[in-house]
Amino acid sequence: MTQRINHQWRLAARPVGNIKESDFQWTEEPVPELKDGQVLVRNLYLSLDPANRGWVREEGSYMAPIPLGSVMLGGTVGVVEESRNPNFQAGGNVQGLLGWQEYAVTDGAGLNKLPNNPAIPLTAYLGLFGHIGLTAYFGLLDIANPKPGETLVVSAAAGAVGSIVGQIGKIKGCRVVGIAGSDEKCKWIVDELGFDAAINYKTENIREGLKRTCPKGIDIYFENVGGETLDAVLAMINLHARISVCGMISQYNATAPVPGPYNLINVIPKRAKIQGFLVTDYMPRASEAIPELIKWYMEGKLKYRVDVVEGLKEAPRALNKLFDGSNQGKLIIKV
Amino acid sequence: MTQRINHQWRLAARPVGNIKESDFQWTEEPVPELKDGQVLVRNLYLSLDPANRGWVREEGSYMAPIPLGSVMLGGTVGVVEESRNPNFQAGGNVQGLLGWQEYAVTDGAGLNKLPNNPAIPLTAYLGLFGHIGLTAYFGLLDIANPKPGETLVVSAAAGAVGSIVGQIGKIKGCRVVGIAGSDEKCKWIVDELGFDAAINYKTENIREGLKRTCPKGIDIYFENVGGETLDAVLAMINLHARISVCGMISQYNATAPVPGPYNLINVIPKRAKIQGFLVTDYMPRASEAIPELIKWYMEGKLKYRVDVVEGLKEAPRALNKLFDGSNQGKLIIKV
Numbered sequence: 001m002t003q004r005i006n007h008q009w010r011l012a013a014r015p016v017g018n019i020k021e022s023d024f025q026w027t028e029e030p031v032p033e034l035k036d037g038q039v040l041v042r043n044l045y046l047s048l049d050p051a052n053r054g055w056v057r058e059e060g061s062y063m064a065p066i067p068l069g070s071v072m073l074g075g076t077v078g079v080v081e082e083s084r085n086p087n088f089q090a091g092g093n094v095q096g097l098l099g100w101q102e103y104a105v106t107d108g109a110g111l112n113k114l115p116n117n118p119a120i121p122l123t124a125y126l127g128l129f130g131h132i133g134l135t136a137y138f139g140l141l142d143i144a145n146p147k148p149g150e151t152l153v154v155s156a157a158a159g160a161v162g163s164i165v166g167q168i169g170k171i172k173g174c175r176v177v178g179i180a181g182s183d184e185k186c187k188w189i190v191d192e193l194g195f196d197a198a199i200n201y202k203t204e205n206i207r208e209g210l211k212r213t214c215p216k217g218i219d220i221y222f223e224n225v226g227g228e229t230l231d232a233v234l235a236m237i238n239l240h241a242r243i244s245v246c247g248m249i250s251q252y253n254a255t256a257p258v259p260g261p262y263n264l265i266n267v268i269p270k271r272a273k274i275q276g277f278l279v280t281d282y283m284p285r286a287s288e289a290i291p292e293l294i295k296w297y298m299e300g301k302l303k304y305r306v307d308v309v310e311g312l313k314e315a316p317r318a319l320n321k322l323f324d325g326s327n328q329g330k331l332i333i334k335v
Numbered sequence: 336m337t338q339r340i341n342h343q344w345r346l347a348a349r350p351v352g353n354i355k356e357s358d359f360q361w362t363e364e365p366v367p368e369l370k371d372g373q374v375l376v377r378n379l380y381l382s383l384d385p386a387n388r389g390w391v392r393e394e395g396s397y398m399a400p401i402p403l404g405s406v407m408l409g410g411t412v413g414v415v416e417e418s419r420n421p422n423f424q425a426g427g428n429v430q431g432l433l434g435w436q437e438y439a440v441t442d443g444a445g446l447n448k449l450p451n452n453p454a455i456p457l458t459a460y461l462g463l464f465g466h467i468g469l470t471a472y473f474g475l476l477d478i479a480n481p482k483p484g485e486t487l488v489v490s491a492a493a494g495a496v497g498s499i500v501g502q503i504g505k506i507k508g509c510r511v512v513g514i515a516g517s518d519e520k521c522k523w524i525v526d527e528l529g530f531d532a533a534i535n536y537k538t539e540n541i542r543e544g545l546k547r548t549c550p551k552g553i554d555i556y557f558e559n560v561g562g563e564t565l566d567a568v569l570a571m572i573n574l575h576a577r578i579s580v581c582g583m584i585s586q587y588n589a590t591a592p593v594p595g596p597y598n599l600i601n602v603i604p605k606r607a608k609i610q611g612f613l614v615t616d617y618m619p620r621a622s623e624a625i626p627e628l629i630k631w632y633m634e635g636k637l638k639y640r641v642d643v644v645e646g647l648k649e650a651p652r653a654l655n656k657l658f659d660g661s662n663q664g665k666l667i668i669k670v
Contacts, residue, residue, distance in 0.1 A: 054604075062604035226600065248600045260595025265561060265583045267611030269389075269397035274609040276602030 004031040008071045008101035009315055014058050017253050018323065021316045023056070024072060024100075031103045039111065040082040041094055041104050046312065046333040047075035047126040048319050049160075050224075053252040062278055072100035072315070075131060076335075077114070077122050088113065095125050100315050102335055119298075127160055127330040128297060128304045129290055131279050135246060136164035137289040138282040141172075143244035143275050144220045148173030151214050153233060156224035157198065158185035159322075160304070160330035161246060165222045166195050167302050174220070177213045179206065179229060181325040188328075193303055206232040226250045227258065234263035241272040253323055305329030339366040343406045343436035344650055349393050352588050353658065356651045358391075359407060359435075366438045374446065375417040376429055376439050381647065381668040382410035382461040383654050384495075385559075388587040397613055407435035407650070410466060411670075412449070412457050423448065430460050435650050437670055454633075462495055462665040463632060463639045464625055466614050470581060471499035472624040473617040476507075478579040478610050479555045483508030486549050488568060491559035492533065493520035494657075495639075495665035496581060500557045501530050502637050509555070512548045514541065514564060516660040523663075528638055541567040561585045562593065569598035569607075576607040588658055640664030 005028050012025040034040055055066050055073055066073055076098040080088050085108045088094065093114040098104035114125055127133065139161070146152055152169040156162040157178025166189060169176040178189045179199045186198035199209030206229055210218070217238040223230055226248025233243070251258045267274065282289075296302040307327045309318040312335045321327040340363050347360040369375055390401050390408055401408055411433040415423050420443045423429065428449040433439035449460055462468065474496070481487055487504040491497040492513025501524060504511040513524045514534045521533035534544030541564055545553070552573040558565055561583025568578070586593045602609065617624075631637040642662045644653040647670045656662040 231595075245602050247603065251600055257597040258600075259597055260566075260599040262592040262594055264595040264599075264609075265586055265593075267580050267609060268582065268613065270611065271613060271616060272611050274602060276605065276607050278603065278606060281606060 004103060005029070006031045006101055006103040007312060008099075009312070011056055011066050011068055011070055011072050013068070014065075015053075015056055017255050019053065019056075019253075019316060019319050024316045026313065032105060034082055034084045034105065037085050037107050038083075039080055039085045039088045039094075039106055039108050041076075041078040041096070041098055041106065041111070042081045043076045043078040043098055043102060043104065043312075043335045044093075045077045045123055045126055045308075046100060046315065046335055047130070048315065048322065048331040048333060049075070049131075050247055050249045050252060050322050052319060053323075062280070073097060074100050074315075075126055076104075077125050078104075078335075092116075093122060095130065100312065102312060120294075123306045123308065123330070123332050124304075126332055127306060128164065128302065129293055132160045132330060133164055133293045134282055134286055134289055135279040136161050136168060137293060138279065138285070139244045139246050139277055140165050140168050140220075140222060142282070143277055144222070144242040146172045146174050146220055149175070150219035151175045151177065151216055151238075152220040152222065153177045153179065153210070153214065153218050154222045154224070155179045155229050156247075156249065157189050157195065158182075158328070159224065162222065162224055163189060163193060163304060163329070164302065167193050168296075169220075170194050170196075171296060171301055175214075175216075177210075179209070179225075185328070201229070207235070210236055220244070222246060224249060231261040231263050234261050234266050237266060237270045237272050239270055241270055243272065243274040245274060245276040249323065307331050308334050310334050339438060340364070341366045341436055341438040342647060343434075344647070346391055346401050346403055346405055346407055348403070349400075350388075350391055352590050354388065354391075354588075354651060354654050359651045361648065367440060369417055369419045369440065372420050372442050373418075374415055374420045374423045374429075374441055374443050376411075376413040376431065376433055376441065376446070377416045378411045378413040378433055378437060378439065378647075378670045379428075380412045380458055380461055380643075381435060381650065381670055382465070383650065383657065383666040383668060384410070384466075385582055385584045385587060385657050387654060388658070397615070408432060409435050409650075410461055411439075412460050413439075413670075427451075428457060430465065435647065437647060455629075458641045458643065458665070458667050459639075461667055462641060463499065463637065464628055467495045467665060468499055468628045469617055469621055469624055470614040471496050471503060472628060473614065473620070474579045474581050474612055475500050475503050475555075475557060477617070478612055479557070479577040481507045481509050481555055484510070485554035486510045486512065486551055486573075487555040487557065488512045488514065488545070488549065488553050489557045489559070490514045490564050491582075491584065492524050492530065493517075493663070494559065497557065497559055498524060498528060498639060498664070499637065502528050503631075504555075505529050506631060506636055510549075510551075512545075514544070514560075520663070536564070542570070545571055555579070557581060559584060566596040566598050569596050569601045572601060572605045572607050574605055576605055578607065578609040580609060580611040584658065642666050643669050645669050 096111040152174040158180040189195040197213035227250040431446040487509040493515040524530040532548035562585040
């Protein structure tokens, strides 16, 4: 068998502001021979997520920063090419955190075997039935406990997480308002996903938009963006409002500190809760969520879309689509 | 019997920034004859609280704003002078929200009879065994659930609420750090109340002070002040930190919006909770707290001090002591 060559993106510099291609280095190296207990995986799809930006910050985020020179980290779905580990068979599909590379050799720790279900495309395991679906499910249901008739506002509502949050909100009987960055996205979340209303924050003042779409105030806010949007929401929260903080993408590329919301004080009279969370904490409870997500998907109550970019080499450029909002659905690289 | 004259402070203007005496009008009127079901109370002590500032804002706070021309609202302890209500006897002590005046005629709604316990001074019902004690008790225990060994930081730590919060934290086995505005206050909370450490924010940078006194980070923050202090705390919170938001006194007199904390985003990696509350929600559970507070007080584990200002006429000027920090303990007017 000819020697396989592994192409990789390695972190070359700590990005300042937007990620640049020069922050990464395109390298190649031969795939080593497997040792006992090891598995060789060929990555088929790579997940690009806003959290990736935090992973390369010098200060780290919820984990230690990726060291300079290391292969960039990322969620992957792949196929086992060879196995000297009894838990994995060649030809099976697996999910892991195998990074921005074509091949990975691993001892199998953290690697999950995927079911062979032709009704579910492989990319779904990087989205609806992966960390994205779990983020939406637990971030909304566990942190905010939505009740029928409540008003739920979702920012980055056409994004991977936000679009699922809004649909779960509808399943739970909420009035759901989405904030997104284009008329196309707003139309999609209302017409296709069943949101009750949408605000295009690029053409409408957010405060005006919230007044227009939330006549009964806001009971739940699913926070993906931070900044001015959070402030506008805080001005309109109802008694016992819950704010589930999933992300603050408006700040990830910031090169100077970003002031917090002016209306934070409103949590006192409204007895409101602001709660941050990470999906990693919920991984042990994934089996609560995945069957329900699959059921809703099969019933047609959960739709999602993927934005597949061809070629591992595009990864650094493609990542910026998350920050300029030009992605349409879950951003995935076809390796 | 000669006609009694009632002196009152009425709200004359919506204060801008610090409260001025000219925002109130000193009026007098005869005390009316009682009708059936009514009680005449002579106020002995009047509670002055930071929340009073919110009550006079045009926008209101957690309740409708006090109308211009009305007697200023405030918590009171007094004695029943006359009663045509079978629930109240002349000579008994009562607690209520009877306002900035010498006398009040009431139908008894919201009026509580006080026990005749010579070991408990009347002023305690406006503090340790009143809304102040309940605020500290539930704001710390219900919102933040302190565990032994955790680090609790309290701002306005020599204030009425903060001083009790810190002592309850010690009873629960926490390391307790207080932030206060004078060396005298810092000495008092450490030497007399048993706090582990104190930061005088007027002479030490808060960030430096927190690093010095919280080597294991911050698990719980009891928020009374807002602004820069909250920001410094957010930079040092531990995993699953809880921030109980009781007040943000640094903002009450603000004439322009105050930016929120720069480090709010830290709630995501730390999975932290920020929760606002009002003591009014806990009034139905007062009977859980008061016996325990009395027990701790009798055991010498809870100390408190009152700052009694003589004369109702001083009320507007005295209220500002809460905002410049010159009060020492619970601020009370001896009517």
